[in-house]
Amino acid sequence: MSVDLPAGRRRIEQLLADHQDQLIKRWAQTAKASADELTEIYEALRSAIAGDDRDLTDVRGLLAELSRSRARRGFTPSDTARAVFGLKEAVYELVETDATPDTMRGFIWFSLLMDDLGLFTFETFATAREKIIIEQTEQLLELSTPVVAIWEGILAVPLVGTLDSARTQVVMEKLLQALVDTGAEHAVIDITGVPAVDTQVAQHLLKTIVAARLMGAECVISGIRPQIAHSIVTLGIEFGDIVTKATLADALAHALRRSGVLTTERKATRIAIRAEDA
C-alpha cells in the first residue's frame, strides 16, 4: 500500500510545525521519555519529512541511539517501539478534530512512516543484542580455556564444555605458547568437564598432544570418567601410548614421578570430581 498524497502530507507537515510543543508534551507522556530526547528526534523527523529526498538517516541515527540507551536501561524492544508509536497517538488526537479526507490520508501516510521507524528500533535492538552475544562467545572461548601451572614444569589445561574445532585451536595455541614461555616438560589435559568424547573431540585431543610432543612436552589426559571410558572403548578410539588417568590428582602424581620430584610409590590421596550435565 502506498499512500503518499502531497496534500495530506503537507497537512501533516503543517500540523507538526504548528503544534510542536503540544505534540512533544503529549508524546513524552505516552512514551515515558524525556521531552529533550524526543525534541531532538521530533525536529530531525520534521526536517526529514519537509525535505524532498525524504532522507531519514538522521532520524534513524537518533532512534538507534534511543534504542541502545533504552536497551542498556533494561527496556524491552517493544517498549522502545511503543515509545516511537506514541507520536502517532499524539498526532491522531490532533487529526481527530480536523477530520478532512486529506488529513486522514496524510495521517495514514504518517502512520506507515512511524511503523517503519518503530520496526527500525526493533532491528537496532536485535543487532545490538547479537553483537553482545558474539562478543560474549569470544570472551567465553578465551576464559574457558586457561592454561595453569600446577607445579614447576607441569602445566594443566582443564577443559570444560564442548570441544569443537575453534576451542581446540585456542587450547592448542595457548598450551603450545605456555610450553615455550614456562619451559614446562609436562602437561595435563583434564577433560572432567567435557560431557561427551566423540571421535571429533578425540581427534582434536590427539592432535594437541602430538603438537605438544613435537615441542618436547609429555601430555597426560586426565578426568576420564567411567561412562566416558565405556563410550571411547565402544567407539573404538585408541589413545595409543598416551598416558591417561582417571583424575587430575593421579595425573599430577604421574607427572611428578616422571619429573623426579616424587620418588616414593606411595598412593596419593584421590579426589574425584563429577560433572555430568552437558
Place this chain on the structure above:
Amino acid sequence: MTAAREMPIASNGDVVLVRQYVRGVAVEMGLSLVDQTKVVTAASELARNALVYAGGGAVRVETVENGRRRGVRLTFSDEGPGIPDVDRAMTDGWSSGTGLGLGLSGSRRLVDEFDLESAPGKGTVVTVTKWGR
C-alpha cells in the same frame, strides 16, 4: 512423556543442542549413566556426520516403548550426496574425509539398533535406538 521432536542440524551449535536434548530424553527414559553417555556420543557422531558430509540435515528424537523397556530413537536424515559404498563406510578406520573413520562403525556399537539407508544422490537416513536396561 516427551513428545517427538524434530531438530535441525545446520551448525556446530545445533550439534550441541541435539546432544543436550538427547541427554535430557535419555535421563527421562531412565537410561543408566553409561547408556546415556553412549547414546549422546552416538547422537553427536551422527549429527556431525550429517553436518560435515551432507552440509546439514535434521534429526527426529522420539521415545519408544517395548513392553517393560523404554528407550530413545533418533532418526538422522540429510539430503547430501549419500554413501556410495555403505559396507566400506561401516568399516573401522575408513573415512572419506579427514576424521578417524570410527563415526559410523563406532555409533553402531554404541546403540542397540542401527539402520542405515543411503544411495548416491539420495541422501542418507540413519535410525538408531538405545534401550534402557
